[in-house]
Amino acid sequence: MRVALLADIHANLEALRACIADARDNGAERWVYLGDIVGYGADPSACLEIVREACENGAIAIKGNHDEAVNGTRFRLNQIALAAIEWTSAVLSAEEKDYLDKLPMSATEGNCLYVHASAAKPEAWPYIVGLDQAVDSLNATQAHLTVCGHVHTPALYNLAVTGKIMVHTPVTGTEIPILPQRRWLAVMGAVGQPRDGNPAAAYGIWDTRAGTLAYRRVPYDIDTAAAKIRGTGLPDLLWRRLSVGR
Amino acid sequence: MATPVLEIGTLLDGFTIGQRVHKGGMAHLYAVTHPAHDIPMLMKVPVLHEGEDPAAIVSFEMEQMILPRLSGPHVPRFIAAGDFSVQPYLVFERVPGATLYARLPDLPLPPAEVAAIGAKVAAALTDLHRQHVVHLDIKPSNIILREGTGEVVLIDFGLSHHAQLPDLMFEEFRLPYGTAPYMAPEQVYGIRTEPRSDLFALGSLLYFFATGVRPFGDPQTLKGLQRRVWWDPIPPRKLKGDIPPWLQEIILRCLAPNPEVRHPTAAQLAFDLSHPDQVRLTPRAEKLTRDPWSARIKRRFHPDSYRPTLDRQKQVSAAVETAPIVAVAIDLAESEEELVEALRTTVKRVLVTVPDARLACLNVLKTNLLAMDQTLDKEGHNIHVQRLVELKHWARGLDLPADRISYHVLEAVDATDAILDYISSNAVDHIVLGARTSAMRNILGSVSGEIVQKAPCTVTVVRKSRAGMKTDPSASATPSTSVQERAAI
Structure with a gap:
């Protein structure tokens, strides 16, 4: 079974649609949304609607820090993120916010753990930006594969039986064998706001049968997504960064 | 287990x-x-x-x-x-046919047969390298001549490197893995990403097959292995007079310590081995003695001599002597995204004006912050890697070819000293660095003033736009920079 892994949609409808289409073309049958459905982008309701519909058909969706923040818990957000949250919170209906509030913090399926930030103290939303944080997360779970998002930059960590942690920068499209004798932490890039210098929308496909994980990049209509954000009056950085992927 | x-x-x-x-x-x-x-x-x-x-x-x-x-x-x-x-x-x-190991009792082989074997192996390496794999253990027992077709089949990829997959061997071990008589010098120094390492191993095999003698013996210590960086082998024609100059030219070129000197690709080596009349002969084709002692001593001790250098991100080719060197000091603190952007913009502008310049990306890892940590070595090392990853990430937008950019994490107690030291020891022509406003999270802020004062080169200090990113949305996303410059001393 091919599982599409979509993190950090951030209300970018154009990017989300492009990723879903690409995943369908590549045989995805199962959908996992790894949090931060809203925040930053101009289409929180439309993105949430897509995720909700998927969940009614068996998809998994978990909570991100922005999904939490629209309900008032603004944990360590910078000024720009806060401005986006204020706007998003005003746009979403009480019912939509309630749906976001009830999303689980993590989900386990088979030997996989899905969580937004890290398996270690997920409620504190730590950023996995290096080996230390990756070790913390890997030590906090027994899962063979942990999949998360939150940092907007794809990376693949693995822990050997010898206790050695290593990081790999995924090459787009390469199907990486998730060797069963190691434990893995896959950080997905962002669907809706990539920051690794590549503006294309990022997501992943986990092939449970082949035991491989592919990081994929999808071009999408950045101009439209950016223009919508500009129209909201949110800080310029939020639409400008989309075209450079930073 | x-x-x-x-x-x-x-x-x-x-x-x-x-x-x-x-x-x-x-x-x-x-x-x-x-x-x-x-x-x-x-x-x-x-x-x-x-x-x-x-x-x-x-x-x-x-x-x-x-x-x-x-x-x-x-x-x-x-x-x-x-x-x-x-x-x-x-x-x-199970590939039918014998490995080249079976031929060892027949050595030395006639030059034409050596070249024919070499061309087949080089063709196989071309195909392997095209598939993003460096074999890193080319030796007689890993090469099969397929029965029937006579084509070379390479076996045993246990030490190989795949450019698109996690390199578990590199991450796990500090000691070089390979087979002593055939291992390229850069492989001895831990570099696993160089396809031309396979050409060195093949050159060593061809030397052995043509003369019956291994060019570097079979050293069993790391020091013995490192010797091949400066210790040139006896020219094959000295050992066996019927080896033609063109074959010696090819073999000795394969055995060049610096991969830049070897054939650029396995395909070009295969071409040379199959077209002896096309081989461009240099003085090494005719030489019958090893280099004089003075040359070897110089290669061993002179600081300008070639040494394989392990850059954990990417092997960066040797510096172009004449091209100016631009350095940029970057603090990767997350909060200063606008300044980091401004630095990139300024560096881009500088590089446009000097098209052949090389860029050195510097980051200072303050070691005193870690001094209290019990796992200093392990922790310091890990952070080092992460900083390199981040430097490379920062530089991606510059679109510079690998031979024009390098990444350096300087581990030092004092950032100013580390940057000044780097500038002088590497003859940097121009340093670009950011000015900081927030006092607490600042590593470079207090640094920039002192560097402007002391650096023996041009200094550009970049500030983030005072108006932030909210100015005219139709303008380009490049913040203005204020520039202080000082002529080279």
């Missing part, structure tokens, strides 16, 4: 175990059959003993990742793999 004994007749995932055909230090090979596969097959089973060298496991994992992705006539066809939960194994085609 101990290795279970695989008896003849044992059934494993449908494969019937036959004779053990090879017993190695890292793995055993068994002949196997399977009703669904109608070709001769081998099963490779790693040698696993509790508490012993994990290289056997890691090398087996690498081969499990790489072999299934390879295709074509120059590799054995992959059939199946079993994971570590029951019995790790790899099953692949």
Whole structure:
């Protein structure tokens, strides 16, 4: 079974649609949304609607820090993120916010753990930006594969039986064998706001049968997504960064 | 995890175990059959003993990742793999034919035969390199001449590097892995990403096959291995007079310590070996003595002499002497995203004005912050890697070719001293760095003033736009920079 892994949609409808289409073309049958459905982008309701519909058909969706923040818990957000949250919170209906509030913090399926930030103290939303944080997360779970998002930059960590942690920068499209004798932490890039210098929308496909994980990049209509954000009056950085992927 | 004994007749995932055909230090090979596969097959089973060298496991994992992705006539066809939960194994085609190891009693071989073998191996390497793999263990016992076609098949990818997959061998081990007589100097220094390492190994094999003597012997110590960086072998024609100059030219070029001097690709080496009349002869084609002592001493001790340098991100080719060097000091603190952007913009502008400039990206890792930590070595090392990853990430937008950019994490107690030291010891022509406003999270802020004062080169200090990013949305996203410059002393 091919599982599409979509993190950090951030209300970018154009990017989300492009990723879903690409995943369908590549045989995805199962959908996992790894949090931060809203925040930053101009289409929180439309993105949430897509995720909700998927969940009614068996998809998994978990909570991100922005999904939490629209309900008032603004944990360590910078000024720009806060401005986006204020706007998003005003746009979403009480019912939509309630749906976001009830999303689980993590989900386990088979030997996989899905969580937004890290398996270690997920409620504190730590950023996995290096080996230390990756070790913390890997030590906090027994899962063979942990999949998360939150940092907007794809990376693949693995822990050997010898206790050695290593990081790999995924090459787009390469199907990486998730060797069963190691434990893995896959950080997905962002669907809706990539920051690794590549503006294309990022997501992943986990092939449970082949035991491989592919990081994929999808071009999408950045101009439209950016223009919508500009129209909201949110800080310029939020639409400008989309075209450079930073 | 101990290795279970695989008896003849044992059934494993449908494969019937036959004779053990090879017993190695890292793995055993068994002949196997399977009703669904109608070709001769081998099963490779790693040698696993509790508490012993994990290289056997890691090398087996690498081969499990790489072999299934390879295709074509120059590799054995992959059939199946079993994971570590029951019995790790790899099953692949048993290639009919003997390895070149079987030819050792016949050495030295006639030059024409040596060149023909070399051309076949180089063709196989071309195909392998095209598939993003550097073999890193080219030697007679890993090369089979396929019965019938006579084509070369390369086997044993346990030490190989795949450019698109995690390099488990590199991450796990600090010591170089390879086979002593054939290992390229850069491989001795831990570099695993250089396809031309395979050309060096092939050159060593061709030297051995043409003369009957190994060019660098079979050293058993790291120091002995490192000697090949400066110690040139006796020219093959001195050992065997019938070796033509063109073959000596090719072999000695393969054995150049600096990969930049070797044939750029395996395809070009294959071309030379098959077209002797096209080989451009240099003085090394005719030489009959090793380089004089003075030259060897210079290669060994002179600071300008070639040394393989391990950059954990990417092997960066040697500096172009005449091109100016621009350095940029970057603090990667997340909060200063706008300043980091401004730095990139300024560097872009500088590079436009000097098209052949090289860029050195610097980041200072303050070691005193870690001094209290009990796991200083391990922790410091990990942060170092992360900083390099971030530097490279920062530089991606510059679109510079690899030979024009390098990344350096300077571990130092004092950032100013570290940057000034780098500037002088590397003859930097121009340093770009950011000015900081927030006092607490600032590593470079107090630094920039002092560097402007002391650096013996041009200094550009970049500030983030005072108006932030909210100015005119139609303007380009480049913040203004204020520039202070100072002529080189």
